[in-house]
Amino acid sequence: xxxxxxxxxxxxxxxxxxxxxxxxxxxxxxxxxxxxxxxxxxxxxxxxxxxxxxxxxxxxxxxxxxxxxxxxxxxxxxxxxxxxxxxxxxxxxxxxxxxxxxxxxxxxxxxxxxxxxxxxxxxxxxxxxxxxxxxxxxxxxxxxxxxxxxxxxxxxxxxxxxxxxxxxxxxxxxxxxxxxxxxxxxxxxxxxxxxxxxxxxxxxxxxxxxxxxxxxxxxxxxxxxxxxxxxxxxxxxxxxxxxxxx
Amino acid sequence: xxxxxxxxxxxxxxxxxxxxxxxxxxxxxxxxxxxxxxxxxxxxxxxxxxxxxxxxxxxxxxxxxxxxxxxxxxxxxxxxxxxxxxxxxxxxxxxxxxxxxxxxxxxxxxxxxxxxxxxxxxxxxxxxxxxxxxxxxxxxxxxxxxxxxxxxxxxxxxxxxxxxxxxxxxxxxxxxxxxxxxxxxxxxxxxxxxxxxxxxxxxxxxxxxxxxxxxxxxxxxxxxxxxxxxxxxxxxxxxxxxxxxxxxxxxxxxxxxxxxxxxxxxxxxxxxxxxxxxxxxxxxxxxxxxxxxxxxxxxxxxxxxxxxxxxxxxxxxxxxxxxxxxxxxxxxxxxxxxxxxxxxxxxxxxxxxxxxxxxxxxxxxxxxxxxxxxxxxxxxxxxxxx
Numbered sequence: 129x130x131x132x133x134x135x136x137x138x139x140x141x142x143x144x145x146x147x148x149x150x151x152x153x154x155x156x157x158x159x160x161x162x163x164x165x166x167x168x169x170x171x172x173x174x175x176x177x178x179x180x181x182x183x184x185x186x187x188x189x190x191x192x193x194x195x196x197x198x199x200x201x202x203x204x205x206x207x208x209x210x211x212x213x214x215x216x217x218x219x220x221x222x223x224x225x226x227x228x229x230x231x232x233x234x235x236x237x238x239x240x241x242x243x244x245x246x247x248x249x250x251x252x253x254x255x256x257x258x259x260x261x262x263x264x265x266x267x268x269x270x271x272x273x274x275x276x277x278x279x280x281x282x283x284x285x286x287x288x289x290x291x292x293x294x295x296x297x298x299x300x301x302x303x304x305x306x307x308x309x310x311x312x313x314x315x316x317x318x319x320x321x322x323x324x325x326x327x328x329x330x331x332x333x334x335x336x337x338x339x340x341x342x343x344x345x346x347x348x349x350x351x352x353x354x355x356x357x358x359x360x361x362x363x364x365x366x367x368x369x370x371x372x373x374x
Numbered sequence: 375x376x377x378x379x380x381x382x383x384x385x386x387x388x389x390x391x392x393x394x395x396x397x398x399x400x401x402x403x404x405x406x407x408x409x410x411x412x413x414x415x416x417x418x419x420x421x422x423x424x425x426x427x428x429x430x431x432x433x434x435x436x437x438x439x440x441x442x443x444x445x446x447x448x449x450x451x452x453x454x455x456x457x458x459x460x461x462x463x464x465x466x467x468x469x470x471x472x473x474x475x476x477x478x479x480x481x482x483x484x485x486x487x488x489x490x491x492x493x494x495x496x497x498x499x500x501x502x503x504x505x506x507x508x509x510x511x512x513x514x515x516x517x518x519x520x521x522x523x524x525x526x527x528x529x530x531x532x533x534x535x536x537x538x539x540x541x542x543x544x545x546x547x548x549x550x551x552x553x554x555x556x557x558x559x560x561x562x563x564x565x566x567x568x569x570x571x572x573x574x575x576x577x578x579x580x581x582x583x584x585x586x587x588x589x590x591x592x593x594x595x596x597x598x599x600x601x602x603x604x605x606x607x608x609x610x611x612x613x614x615x616x617x618x619x620x621x622x623x624x625x626x627x628x629x630x631x632x633x634x635x636x637x638x639x640x641x642x643x644x645x646x647x648x649x650x651x652x653x654x655x656x657x658x659x660x661x662x663x664x665x666x667x668x669x670x671x672x673x674x675x676x677x678x679x680x681x682x683x684x685x686x687x688x689x690x691x692x693x694x695x696x697x698x699x700x701x702x703x704x705x706x707x708x709x710x711x712x713x714x715x716x717x718x719x720x721x722x723x724x725x726x727x728x729x730x731x732x733x734x735x736x737x738x739x740x741x742x743x744x745x746x747x748x749x750x751x752x753x754x755x756x757x758x759x760x
Binding site for chain 1: 402
């Protein structure tokens with residue numbers, strides 16, 4: 129399997145504060161990569177650098193084969209992004225949202241039309257094509273937001289706490305969508321607060337105070353830290369943290 | 375692969391597809407506005423309401439003000455002036471006073487708007503020294519109507535002197551104020567129309583643009599757009615276009631209302647009035663962008679543009695309170711408010727009927743301000759993205 133993300137000593141400083149401190153890791157194609165850490169550990173900063181939003185202070189990063197510092201345009205073209213807020217336009221219809229985001233990523237018009245039909249059929253949303261997003265139930269919005277984020281068939285999709293504030297059943301259903309995406313070869317880079325979700329990842333990295341403290345499969349991590357659950361692993365690591373948001 | 379990458383880098387101009395996307399973004403902005411029908415209605419009706427409100431109810435015209443006169447001279451000149459005062463619609467003479475002691479008493483008792491007090495030997499003084507005195511005593515607790523009443527009276531006295539001047543070569547001593555020259559009937563709308571134009575355009579462009587950008591930040595859609603390859607500049611541009619269109623509709627509505635409802639004609643060139651207004655619209659839009667680059671929520675955007683942009687326009691731009699009457703600091707400060715220059719320019723073209731060259735200073739200031747604001751908001755916008 130080829131690497132779709134390669135990060136080498138990536139660092140970000142804000143003045144004298146080092147938010148991300150020489151992190152290095154690789155993510156393989158089709159993998160579900162969990163990016164965990166307490167608030168203030170530097171997760172968001174690292175993710176913003178990988179998405180080409182924030183230039184790094186030093187170090188190298190390749191995302192989908194492009195350098196995040198010099199080829200941010202190409203990086204942006206080849207990734208998808210979804211945040212906790214779902215980021216659909218509430219006052220636009222379902223199909224209008226799909227067309228808008230498809231257009232942003234340069235999907236040609238005829239392709240948008242046929243793919244929209246396929247997508248609505250697959251999600252069972254055919255009757256909701258002309259529904260305004262604000263009248264959809266939360267779980268549906270989440271499904272739609274994820275489908276929109278991978279509508280342009282990106283190599284990697286970044287999910288920033290995608291299941292925040294959602295009940296466990298809806299969360300479980302959402303993970304089924306994630307598995308479907310990886311079946312199609314899309315790599316998933318996901319941050320989460322929920323440690324039960326960490327168990328669903330192929331590999332998990334734990335960030336503490338700007339460093340990556342541990343990186344392995346959930347099974348190996350639990351063995352390494354003599355823990356029964358990922359939550360225990362996280363507690364043991366987070367205890368070392370010197371800084372936090374709160 | 376590498377060569378195509380380079381091509382994309384060296385061609386910053388948008389491709390066909392990007393134009394299409396830009397088009398669908400502009401369409402999306404129109405949907406945001408048209409699907410929120412309460413707000414849309416408000417945006418379109420607000421100018422009409424304000425025109426009616428300022429044009430009719432808040433009227434500075436003062437008719438049939440009750441006044442008293444104290445005339446110890448009782449000569450040909452004072453009688454002439456009193457005749458003219460009595461003949462005007464503005465004043466009703468309710469009492470002729472007989473001695474100075476009565477003045478203050480009657481002022482309170484009769485709820486007088488003004489007492490006209492002639493000096494002794496009025497005509498004689500005028501003949502001999504060319505100077506005669508009239509005191510105009512007004513109720514200072516209501517400064518606005520006091521000012522209006524005084525300007526009416528001065529106007530009447532001035533007219534009398536002009537009549538006299540034609541016959542007798544007496545040099546006149548009171549010059550009517552500049553405002554009267556261009557608004558001989560002292561119609562309120564003449565003052566308000568340019569001010570309302572400035573205020574509405576400022577509200578629509580600055581407030582609404584900044585709120586709509588702040589909304590994207592609040593809902594998290596801005597984040598998704600920024601992660602996408604779509605250029606932030608196009609996102610911002612697509613936001614300004616619908617409000618530009620609404621501003622033009624508002625401008626047309628207000629000018630039509632002004633001409634046909636308030637009977638304030640456009641004395642000068644309509645072309646320059648519209649061009650000048652479009653310049654002000656650009657300026658207001660760039661102010662809106664500046665606000666939105668600072669504000670992170672709709673509430674912040676609303677408060678910021680309301681407090682920092684709209685209120686100074688109302689208070690300090692000369693829209694309601696004459697700049698000449700402000701303390702020196704505020705006179706200086708009012709020069710920093712774009713609307714001050716816009717309102718002055720509109721008065722010149724619309725009310726005074728002056729030509730293009732007369733608004734060159736205003737044009738120059740507004741153009742420089744626009745360039746400066748676009749520069750600053752672009753810098754801050756980029757800074758805040760990181």
